[in-house]
Amino acid sequence: MRNFLAMSVLATVLLSGCGYNEFQAKDEAVKAQWGEVVNQYQRRADLIPNLVNTVKGYASHERETLEAVTRARASATSVQVTPEVLNNPGALQKFQQAQGELTNALSRLMVVAEKYPDLKADASFRDLQSQLEGTENRITVARQRYIASVQDFNVLARRFPTNLTAKMFGYDVKPSFTVENEKSISTAPTVDFNKK
Amino acid sequence: MATTPRQTRGGGKASSRDEDRLSDPLIDRDLARRTGGLAEHARRWSILPGSPWLRVVIGVAILLLLALVVTGARAADGFVAVPAHAARVTDQAGMLNPQQRSALDGVLADYERKTGSQIAILLVPSTAPEAIEQYSIRVAEAWKLGRKGIDDGVLLVVAKDNPSSLRRLRIEAGRGVQGTLTDAQSKRVLQDVIAPHFRQGDFYGGLAAGVSAIATLLDKEHFPAPPGAQGSAAPTDGGIASGSASASGGVAGMAQTAGAGGIPGNEGSNATQNAASSRSTNGPGSAGGSGDGGGWSAGWLFPLLLFGVFVVLPMLRGGSRRGLRRGGWGSDATGVLLGAALGNALSAAAHRSSGGSSWGGAGFGGDSGGGFSGGGGTFDGGGASGDW
Numbered sequence: 001m002r003n004f005l006a007m008s009v010l011a012t013v014l015l016s017g018c019g020y021n022e023f024q025a026k027d028e029a030v031k032a033q034w035g036e037v038v039n040q041y042q043r044r045a046d047l048i049p050n051l052v053n054t055v056k057g058y059a060s061h062e063r064e065t066l067e068a069v070t071r072a073r074a075s076a077t078s079v080q081v082t083p084e085v086l087n088n089p090g091a092l093q094k095f096q097q098a099q100g101e102l103t104n105a106l107s108r109l110m111v112v113a114e115k116y117p118d119l120k121a122d123a124s125f126r127d128l129q130s131q132l133e134g135t136e137n138r139i140t141v142a143r144q145r146y147i148a149s150v151q152d153f154n155v156l157a158r159r160f161p162t163n164l165t166a167k168m169f170g171y172d173v174k175p176s177f178t179v180e181n182e183k184s185i186s187t188a189p190t191v192d193f194n195k196k
Numbered sequence: 197m198a199t200t201p202r203q204t205r206g207g208g209k210a211s212s213r214d215e216d217r218l219s220d221p222l223i224d225r226d227l228a229r230r231t232g233g234l235a236e237h238a239r240r241w242s243i244l245p246g247s248p249w250l251r252v253v254i255g256v257a258i259l260l261l262l263a264l265v266v267t268g269a270r271a272a273d274g275f276v277a278v279p280a281h282a283a284r285v286t287d288q289a290g291m292l293n294p295q296q297r298s299a300l301d302g303v304l305a306d307y308e309r310k311t312g313s314q315i316a317i318l319l320v321p322s323t324a325p326e327a328i329e330q331y332s333i334r335v336a337e338a339w340k341l342g343r344k345g346i347d348d349g350v351l352l353v354v355a356k357d358n359p360s361s362l363r364r365l366r367i368e369a370g371r372g373v374q375g376t377l378t379d380a381q382s383k384r385v386l387q388d389v390i391a392p393h394f395r396q397g398d399f400y401g402g403l404a405a406g407v408s409a410i411a412t413l414l415d416k417e418h419f420p421a422p423p424g425a426q427g428s429a430a431p432t433d434g435g436i437a438s439g440s441a442s443a444s445g446g447v448a449g450m451a452q453t454a455g456a457g458g459i460p461g462n463e464g465s466n467a468t469q470n471a472a473s474s475r476s477t478n479g480p481g482s483a484g485g486s487g488d489g490g491g492w493s494a495g496w497l498f499p500l501l502l503f504g505v506f507v508v509l510p511m512l513r514g515g516s517r518r519g520l521r522r523g524g525w526g527s528d529a530t531g532v533l534l535g536a537a538l539g540n541a542l543s544a545a546a547h548r549s550s551g552g553s554s555w556g557g558a559g560f561g562g563d564s565g566g567g568f569s570g571g572g573g574t575f576d577g578g579g580a581s582g583d584w
Contacts, residue, residue, distance in 0.1 A: 036576070127380035130580050134379030137329050141577030 019162035023171055026153040030174060031083040033146040038081070040138045041099055047135060048073045048106070051128045055109065058119035065105075065112050072098075072105040089175035096177060106132070143177050150176040276323050276331060278338045281569060284308075289319045289356045291399040300403060312422030313348040313373070313414050314341040314571060317403060323355045328366045329581050331355070336368045342573020347372035348419050349573035350410055352403070363581040365390060367410070370573045376416040379580050385409045386582030394584040402584075 052066055076098040085091045110129070113119055120126075154173045157166040165171075279286050284304040285297050292300070304315050316339065323331035332353040342349025349370040358364045367382040389409045393402030 040576075126383070130383035131379045134382070134578050134580055137579075137581075138577040141333055141575075 018165040019156055020165055020169070022156055022162070023153075023165065023169070026149065026156060027171070029149045030086070030146070030153050033142070033149045034081075034083055034086055036142045037139070037146050040135060040142045041076070044102075044106075044132070044135045044139065045073055045077050047128060047131055050124075051109070051132065054122065054125045054128055055113055055119060058116045058122065058125075059112065062109075062112050065109050069102075069105040069109050072102040076102040087172055087174060092175045092177075103136075147176050150174045275326055276320065278335050279318065279320070281339045284315070285317045285319075287319045289321045289354070291319045291354070291356060292403075296400040300400070300407065303404070303407060307411055309422070311348075311414070311419065312343055312346070313350070313419060314343075314573070315350045315352070315407060315410060315414075316341055317352045317354075317407070319354045319356065319399075321355070322357045323353075324358065324362060326362070327581075328353060328355050328358060328363045329368075329577070329579075332366045332368045332579075333575060333577050336370075336575040340570030340572050340574075342370040342372060342571055343419075343422075344572030346419055347573040347575075348414065348417075349373075349570065349575070350377065350414070351575075352406060352410070354399075354403075360583055363583055365394075365582040365584065367579040368575055368577075369579040371576050371578070372419070372573070373414055373417060374578045376413045377410060377579075379578060381413055382578075382580035383582060385413075386580055391582060391584035 048069060052069055055062070056066060079095045079098045081091050081095045110132075113125070113129075153171075154176075156162050157171050157173050279288060283301055285292070285301045287297055300317060304317070308314050318332075318335060320331075332351060335353065336349070336351050339351070340349070341351055347370040350373060351366075351368040353366040353368065355362070355364050355366075365386045367377070367386060369377045369379075369382055385406055390402040390406040393399070393405060
């Protein structure tokens with residue numbers, strides 16, 4: 001009995017000393033932040049049908065752009081990443097790619113909308129525009145917080161001596177967001193004034 | 197506990213900013229000069245006769261000094277610092293005269309007394325190189341406007357000289373107020389209420405109109421009343437009536453969570469002021485650093501104590517505890533445990549020093565203690581940016 005007691009206390013000490021509890025807390029933090037990220041992306045997806053309809057009212061012949069947004073929304077909402085799949089870099093990559101395509105399609109739509117003064121003056125379009133802007137900002141904030149929480153977890157998983165705990169219980173370094181299209185950012189854009 | 201300092205400094209941005217700062221050539225040179233000086237010291241000292249232990253001790257001391265120098269360099273960054281959280285209206289851009297400032301402050305203080313919701317105004321010259329929404333979320337995260345769990349804080353930021361690409365107006369809406377102060381409504385307040393005044397150079401008029409528009413929107417949401425609003429018999433929703441301070445109103449359940457938030461203050465209350473100023477001398481006042489410090493010592497002292505009682509004592513007594521000795525992993529365990537305790541203590545010390553110095557750099561250390569601090573509200577980046 002005394003042996004058992006000593007062993008269990010020792011186990012507690014060992015586990016808390018080696019960051020087992022910290023792993024649990026940080027793992028949950030990562031999951032919570034991920035929930036927020038998905039939540040905000042979902043919020044953006046929910047805005048899109050209204051936005052598309054409003055734009056359609058003024059610029060129905062911009063079919064290509066409108067359809068691109070609808071398509072991108074459909075494929076983005078079909079990729080769902082639960083916290084359990086989060087440890088899989090491939091799944092995160094896929095999710096990120098789908099959302100990135102939606103971002104691109106949406107920004108093209110907003111550029112097109114600039115050409116229609118009536119649309120820009122429309123009250124519901126203005127509201128939708130500011131909602132979209134706010135949601136994009138929320139997405140940015142949520143992603144930053146997710147990256148920070150993942151970084152916290154990963155530092156713990158790599159730092160000595162908690163890396164031993166990580167090895168023992170199989171806590172892998174978690175994947176995080178990366179710059180979406182590194183290549184297109186690193187190549188300088190060409191400016192052409194002759195085109196018109 | 198390791199998460200606290202980073203979170204208070206602006207989430208994920210903190211990491212990338214840190215890297216930016218370190219890669220700044222000016223700082224690098226500065227750092228090299230200072231650390232070079234230290235290396236010089238080390239060389240001179242190592243010539244001195246002394247036992248190896250003395251050298252180890254000196255080496256550790258040098259390492260700690262180095263850590264201090266590095267964290268000191270990190271505090272000086274290229275981004276606009278989050279200003280001290282001393283008043284509801286913070287004017288760093290010289291847009292208001294003192295009467296106007298205190299009038300607005302009075303309106304906001306009054307509003308908080310009546311409704312419990314916190315609205316703050318921050319006027320800065322510029323947020324470059326960040327966009328205004330990146331800056332304002334950092335401020336909002338540091339100030340923690342709004343009550344904890346209700347999240348009814350609103351931050352209005354004006355960056356007078358920002359280029360139009362970075363925007364000049366921003367409403368940062370707490371999570372709890374976004375039901376009525378939606379992104380669209382925030383945008384309207386900026387564009388239709390504040391901007392017309394600002395275009396004519398009437399900053400005070402614009403801010404006053406904007407504040408009343410925000411307050412009107414917040415009134416549509418029915419937040420829990422602040423304790424003390426109905427009289428002295430205040431129902432405390434946090435479950436703790438915190439002594440004399442509770443009479444001043446606005447002190448809900450936050451006082452007992454030392455690090456999590458500040459005390460939603462009230463200028464009239466000496467008790468609150470004292471609490472706030474003693475906190476800010478403590479370090480990162482409303483930002484959770486003092487709680488971190490407490491958790492730090494308890495966090496690694498306790499396992500160490502247990503380790504002493506249950507591992508060292510039995511080992512000294514020897515023999516009878518075969519379970520511990522068997523397999524010969526007793527000594528390994530000692531190493532791991534000691535390593536863990538040391539690692540924790542070192543990292544905690546690093547966090548503490550970095551937290552302390554960075555907040556000192558942001559003006560918290562020298563803050564003479566205004567009667568205003570955030571209540572622990574959270575922000576998710578909702579709101580709107582605009583221009584005039």
